[in-house]
Amino acid sequence: MVPDDPLHIYELEGPLSDPERFFRESFLAHWREGDSHFLFFSEPQEDTLKIFLKKYPDLTWVRTHSMTYKDWQGGELLESWSIGKLFFIAPWMPRPKDSENIVIRMDPGVVFGSGHHPTTRDSLQALLWIYDRDRPRKVLDLGTGTGILSLAAVSLGAEEVLAVDWNPACVRTANNNVDLNDLNKKIKILEGRAEAYLHQPADLVLANLHFSVIKELIKNKSFFEKRWVVLSGLMRSEFLEVKQGLKVPGFEFIKEWDSEFTWFTLVGRNRGRL
Numbered sequence: 001m002v003p004d005d006p007l008h009i010y011e012l013e014g015p016l017s018d019p020e021r022f023f024r025e026s027f028l029a030h031w032r033e034g035d036s037h038f039l040f041f042s043e044p045q046e047d048t049l050k051i052f053l054k055k056y057p058d059l060t061w062v063r064t065h066s067m068t069y070k071d072w073q074g075g076e077l078l079e080s081w082s083i084g085k086l087f088f089i090a091p092w093m094p095r096p097k098d099s100e101n102i103v104i105r106m107d108p109g110v111v112f113g114s115g116h117h118p119t120t121r122d123s124l125q126a127l128l129w130i131y132d133r134d135r136p137r138k139v140l141d142l143g144t145g146t147g148i149l150s151l152a153a154v155s156l157g158a159e160e161v162l163a164v165d166w167n168p169a170c171v172r173t174a175n176n177n178v179d180l181n182d183l184n185k186k187i188k189i190l191e192g193r194a195e196a197y198l199h200q201p202a203d204l205v206l207a208n209l210h211f212s213v214i215k216e217l218i219k220n221k222s223f224f225e226k227r228w229v230v231l232s233g234l235m236r237s238e239f240l241e242v243k244q245g246l247k248v249p250g251f252e253f254i255k256e257w258d259s260e261f262t263w264f265t266l267v268g269r270n271r272g273r274l
């Protein structure tokens, strides 16, 4: 998306699943928070929405928000930014000449993983830290969002990434970012639940996810079979609970990052797999 692209966001309340089946034209994404739903479109959809609501009388149309993509991003669109040797640029920016950095093109659209959030940034720090010491070849990216961590992992040396997200808008966005960087041969994006893919073989698991999902992941034996794990998206008390949960023979907690003591990211590893 480019800064002046219009966004039409319809806020609905009530039971709703898979609106993508109904809305095709100019539909961008569906965000759900409990029973609140935000449907994103690139063009106004009032007429279609009225027809839709007749079919689903339990849904209420609460509000309409119209803004540009730039406004949606808080009025500030970072056209380029870097972290360590990773240099991210917007799709409309020219590729820098003679850059010593690794250039990654990113179009976050309206899904999570633009790189602005502390949990994404600290996950990238964790990736840089791991690839300074080792070269995990096979990576599992659970809850990929824009695909940002998958792109970074391949740029740092991973050869094969399997990325998963349960939100179809994320799958579309991540695939677009993989295309922008011509990395289709190395990164595969699938729609699905993180929990269902944990058993896949990998040297490194990336999971910037809600605490409730991470708690499920660390109950699973296959989590501890991976050589490296990066967990993020944790608040302080959650982080302490997860750290306790990593006390499993052969497995060790190695390093942590925090953003103003609010968001925590950690690296763990299986000693036997090094």
Ligand SMILES: C[S@@+](CC[C@H](N)C(=O)[O-])C[C@H]1O[C@@H](n2cnc3c(N)ncnc32)[C@H](O)[C@@H]1O
Binding pocket: 111, 112, 113, 114, 115, 119, 120, 123, 142, 143, 144, 145, 146, 147, 148, 149, 164, 165, 166, 167, 170, 192, 193, 194, 195, 208, 209, 210, 213, 233
């Ligand atoms: C906090 S975002 C992280 C995005 C990106 N990996 C990053 O680090 O910026 C979490 C992502 O996980 C997805 N997600 C949440 N729970 C999930 C689950 N149980 N299975 C699959 N995807 C999930 C969400 O749709 C969202 O895209």
